[in-house]
Amino acid sequence: MIEQVNGHILAPKQATKYPATLVLGKNGMLTLSSDVHRGQFQLDQTIVTDPIGNMARHITFSSGHVFVSTNPQQLNQWLNVHAKKSWIAQLEKNLGLIIIATLVSLAALYFIVVHGIPAVSKSIAQLLPDTVVEEVGEQTFSLVESMGFTESQIKPQRQVELQQLFQQTLDKLHQEQIVFSIQPSLLIYSSKDGANAFALADGQIILTDDMINLAKNDQQLEAVILHELGHVHHRHVLTTLIQSSLLSVGAALIVGDASGISDMLVSVTVLGTSLTYSRNHEREADQFAALQLQTWYKNTDSIVELYQLLQAEHNLDIPDWASTHPDIDERIETLRSDSIK
Numbered sequence: 001m002i003e004q005v006n007g008h009i010l011a012p013k014q015a016t017k018y019p020a021t022l023v024l025g026k027n028g029m030l031t032l033s034s035d036v037h038r039g040q041f042q043l044d045q046t047i048v049t050d051p052i053g054n055m056a057r058h059i060t061f062s063s064g065h066v067f068v069s070t071n072p073q074q075l076n077q078w079l080n081v082h083a084k085k086s087w088i089a090q091l092e093k094n095l096g097l098i099i100i101a102t103l104v105s106l107a108a109l110y111f112i113v114v115h116g117i118p119a120v121s122k123s124i125a126q127l128l129p130d131t132v133v134e135e136v137g138e139q140t141f142s143l144v145e146s147m148g149f150t151e152s153q154i155k156p157q158r159q160v161e162l163q164q165l166f167q168q169t170l171d172k173l174h175q176e177q178i179v180f181s182i183q184p185s186l187l188i189y190s191s192k193d194g195a196n197a198f199a200l201a202d203g204q205i206i207l208t209d210d211m212i213n214l215a216k217n218d219q220q221l222e223a224v225i226l227h228e229l230g231h232v233h234h235r236h237v238l239t240t241l242i243q244s245s246l247l248s249v250g251a252a253l254i255v256g257d258a259s260g261i262s263d264m265l266v267s268v269t270v271l272g273t274s275l276t277y278s279r280n281h282e283r284e285a286d287q288f289a290a291l292q293l294q295t296w297y298k299n300t301d302s303i304v305e306l307y308q309l310l311q312a313e314h315n316l317d318i319p320d321w322a323s324t325h326p327d328i329d330e331r332i333e334t335l336r337s338d339s340i341k
Contacts, residue, residue, distance in 0.1 A: 003078060005069045007056075009034045012064030022059075022067055024075070028082045030059070037065040048083050117246050118239075118280075125238035130181050136238065137182075137202025144206070149189040154209050159188055162207070165218055169225050172296065184232055186225070188212070195313055199228040201237040214309050223289055223303035230288025236281040283334070290335050300335045307332050 003024045008017040009032070020034035028043040047060040056072030057079055069075040152159065166186040173179075184203035195211040205228045207221070215221045231237065290300045311328050 003074065005071050005075050005078075007067055007069035007071070007075075009037060010066045010068070011036050017068075020067060022069070022075075024078045024082075032061070032065075032067065037061070037063060043079075043082055048079060113247070113250075117243055117250070121239045121242040121246060122235075124242050125235040128235075128238060133182060133235075133238065134202045136241070137200045137204060140200045140237075141202075141204060144189070148193065149191050149206070149208075152188040152190050152209055154188055154212055158212075161218075162186065162188065162212065162221065165222060166205075166225055169222055169229070173229065173292065176292075176295070178233065180229075180232060184229060195310060197224050197228055199231040199237065201235070201241075203232045205229070205232070214313060215306060216309070217302075219297070219302040220306040220309075223293060223300075223306055226289035226292050227285045227303065230285035231281065233288060234281070234284055236285065240278065240281065283331070286331055286335060304332050304335050307335070 005022050005024065007020055007022065009020040010017060018034050018036050020032060020037075023031035023033075025031070030041045030043055030046070032038055032041065041061060045062060049058045054072060054076070056069050057076055059067045061067070154162075163186055166184075170180075170184065180203055182203045184199075184205060187204055187206045189206055189208055191208040191210065194208070195214045196208045197206065197211050199205045205225065207224065211224065212221065215224070286303070289303055293300045293303060307328055311332075
C-alpha cells in the first residue's frame with residue numbers, strides 16, 4: 001500500500017521551511033516533492049533519526065535536505081517496518097541489558113567517587129605550590145576570630161613552655177627526615193566550644209585553652225600536636241577542598257540543573273562523601289601520631305589517654321555516619337593495637 005505524508009523540508013544550512021510531500025512506497029522507495037528538492041530515493045540511502053517516543057523522525061537525504069513530517073505517527077509506523085534499527089535502539093528495548101548497564105554504571109560511579117576522586121585530589125594537593133598553600137592558609141586564618149576564637153587566657157609562661165614543646169616535636173620529626181615545606185607554627189586561642197585542636201592548610205596549628213587544660217601532661221599535648229602535624233604532612237585540608245570541589249562539579253554535571261530536589265540530592269551526596277573522606281583523614285592522622293609515639297616512647301598511651309579524656313568531656317550522642325570523625329572507641333582500639341605491635 002502506497003502512503004503519502006505531508007510535512008516540510010529544510011535546505012542545507014537554512015532555517016526556512018518549504019512545504020513538501022513524501023510518498024512512501026511499499027518497497028522502501030521514497031518520492032519527495034517540494035519546490036527546493038524532489039526525486040526518488042531508496043530509504044537505505046538516507047539517514048533516519050532514532051525513534052524517541054512519538055516524536056517525528058527526520059529523514060536526511062544525501063543532498064543535505066531534511067524532511068520533517070507533520071504526521072509523525074504515520075511516518076514512524078512506516079519507518080518501523082522498513083528502516084533498519086540501530087544497535088542503540090535495539091539495546092534500549094532490551095530490559096536485561098538495561099539492568100546490566102545500570103549496574104555497571106553505578107559500580108563505575110561508586111569506584112570513581114570512593115577511590116578515584118580521593119586519589120586524584122590527594123595527588124593534586126601534593127603538587128600544589130607553597131604559594132597556593134599559604135594563600136589558602138591565610139584565607140582560613142582570617143576567619144578564625146569570626147568563628148568565636150578569642151585571645152588565650154593561658155599564662156604567658158605556660159604558653160612559652162608549649163611553644164618549646166612544639167619546637168621540640170618538630171626537631172624530633174626532622175631527625176626522622178620528616179620535614180615540612182612550610183614551617184608549621186603553634187597558635188593558642190580560647191574558644192567557647194571547648195577542647196579543640198585543628199590544623200590550617202599552611203601548617204598553622206591551633207590549640208584551645210580547654211584542650212590544654214584537659215590534658216594531664218605534656219606528652220598528651222604532644223600527641224595532639226603530632227595528630228595535627230599528620231594532617232599537615234598529608235595535606236588533608238587541601239585534599240578535602242579539592243575533593244569537595246570535584247564532587248560538587250561532578251554531581252552538578254550528572255544531575256544537570258541543580259535546583260529543587262536535584263539541589264538537595266547534590267548537597268546530600270557531596271556532604272555524605274565529604275564526611276567519609278574526613279573520617280579517613282582522621283584515621284591517617286592518628287596513624288601518623290601513633291607511629292611517632294611508638295618510635296619515641298614504645299607505646300601510644302598518651303594519645304589513647306587523651307582520647308579517653310575527650311570522650312568523657314564530649315559525651316555527645318552523634319551517630320558515626322553523621323560525624324566528621326570516626327567513632328572514638330574505634331580510634332582508641334586501633335591506637336591500642338598500634339601500641340602492642
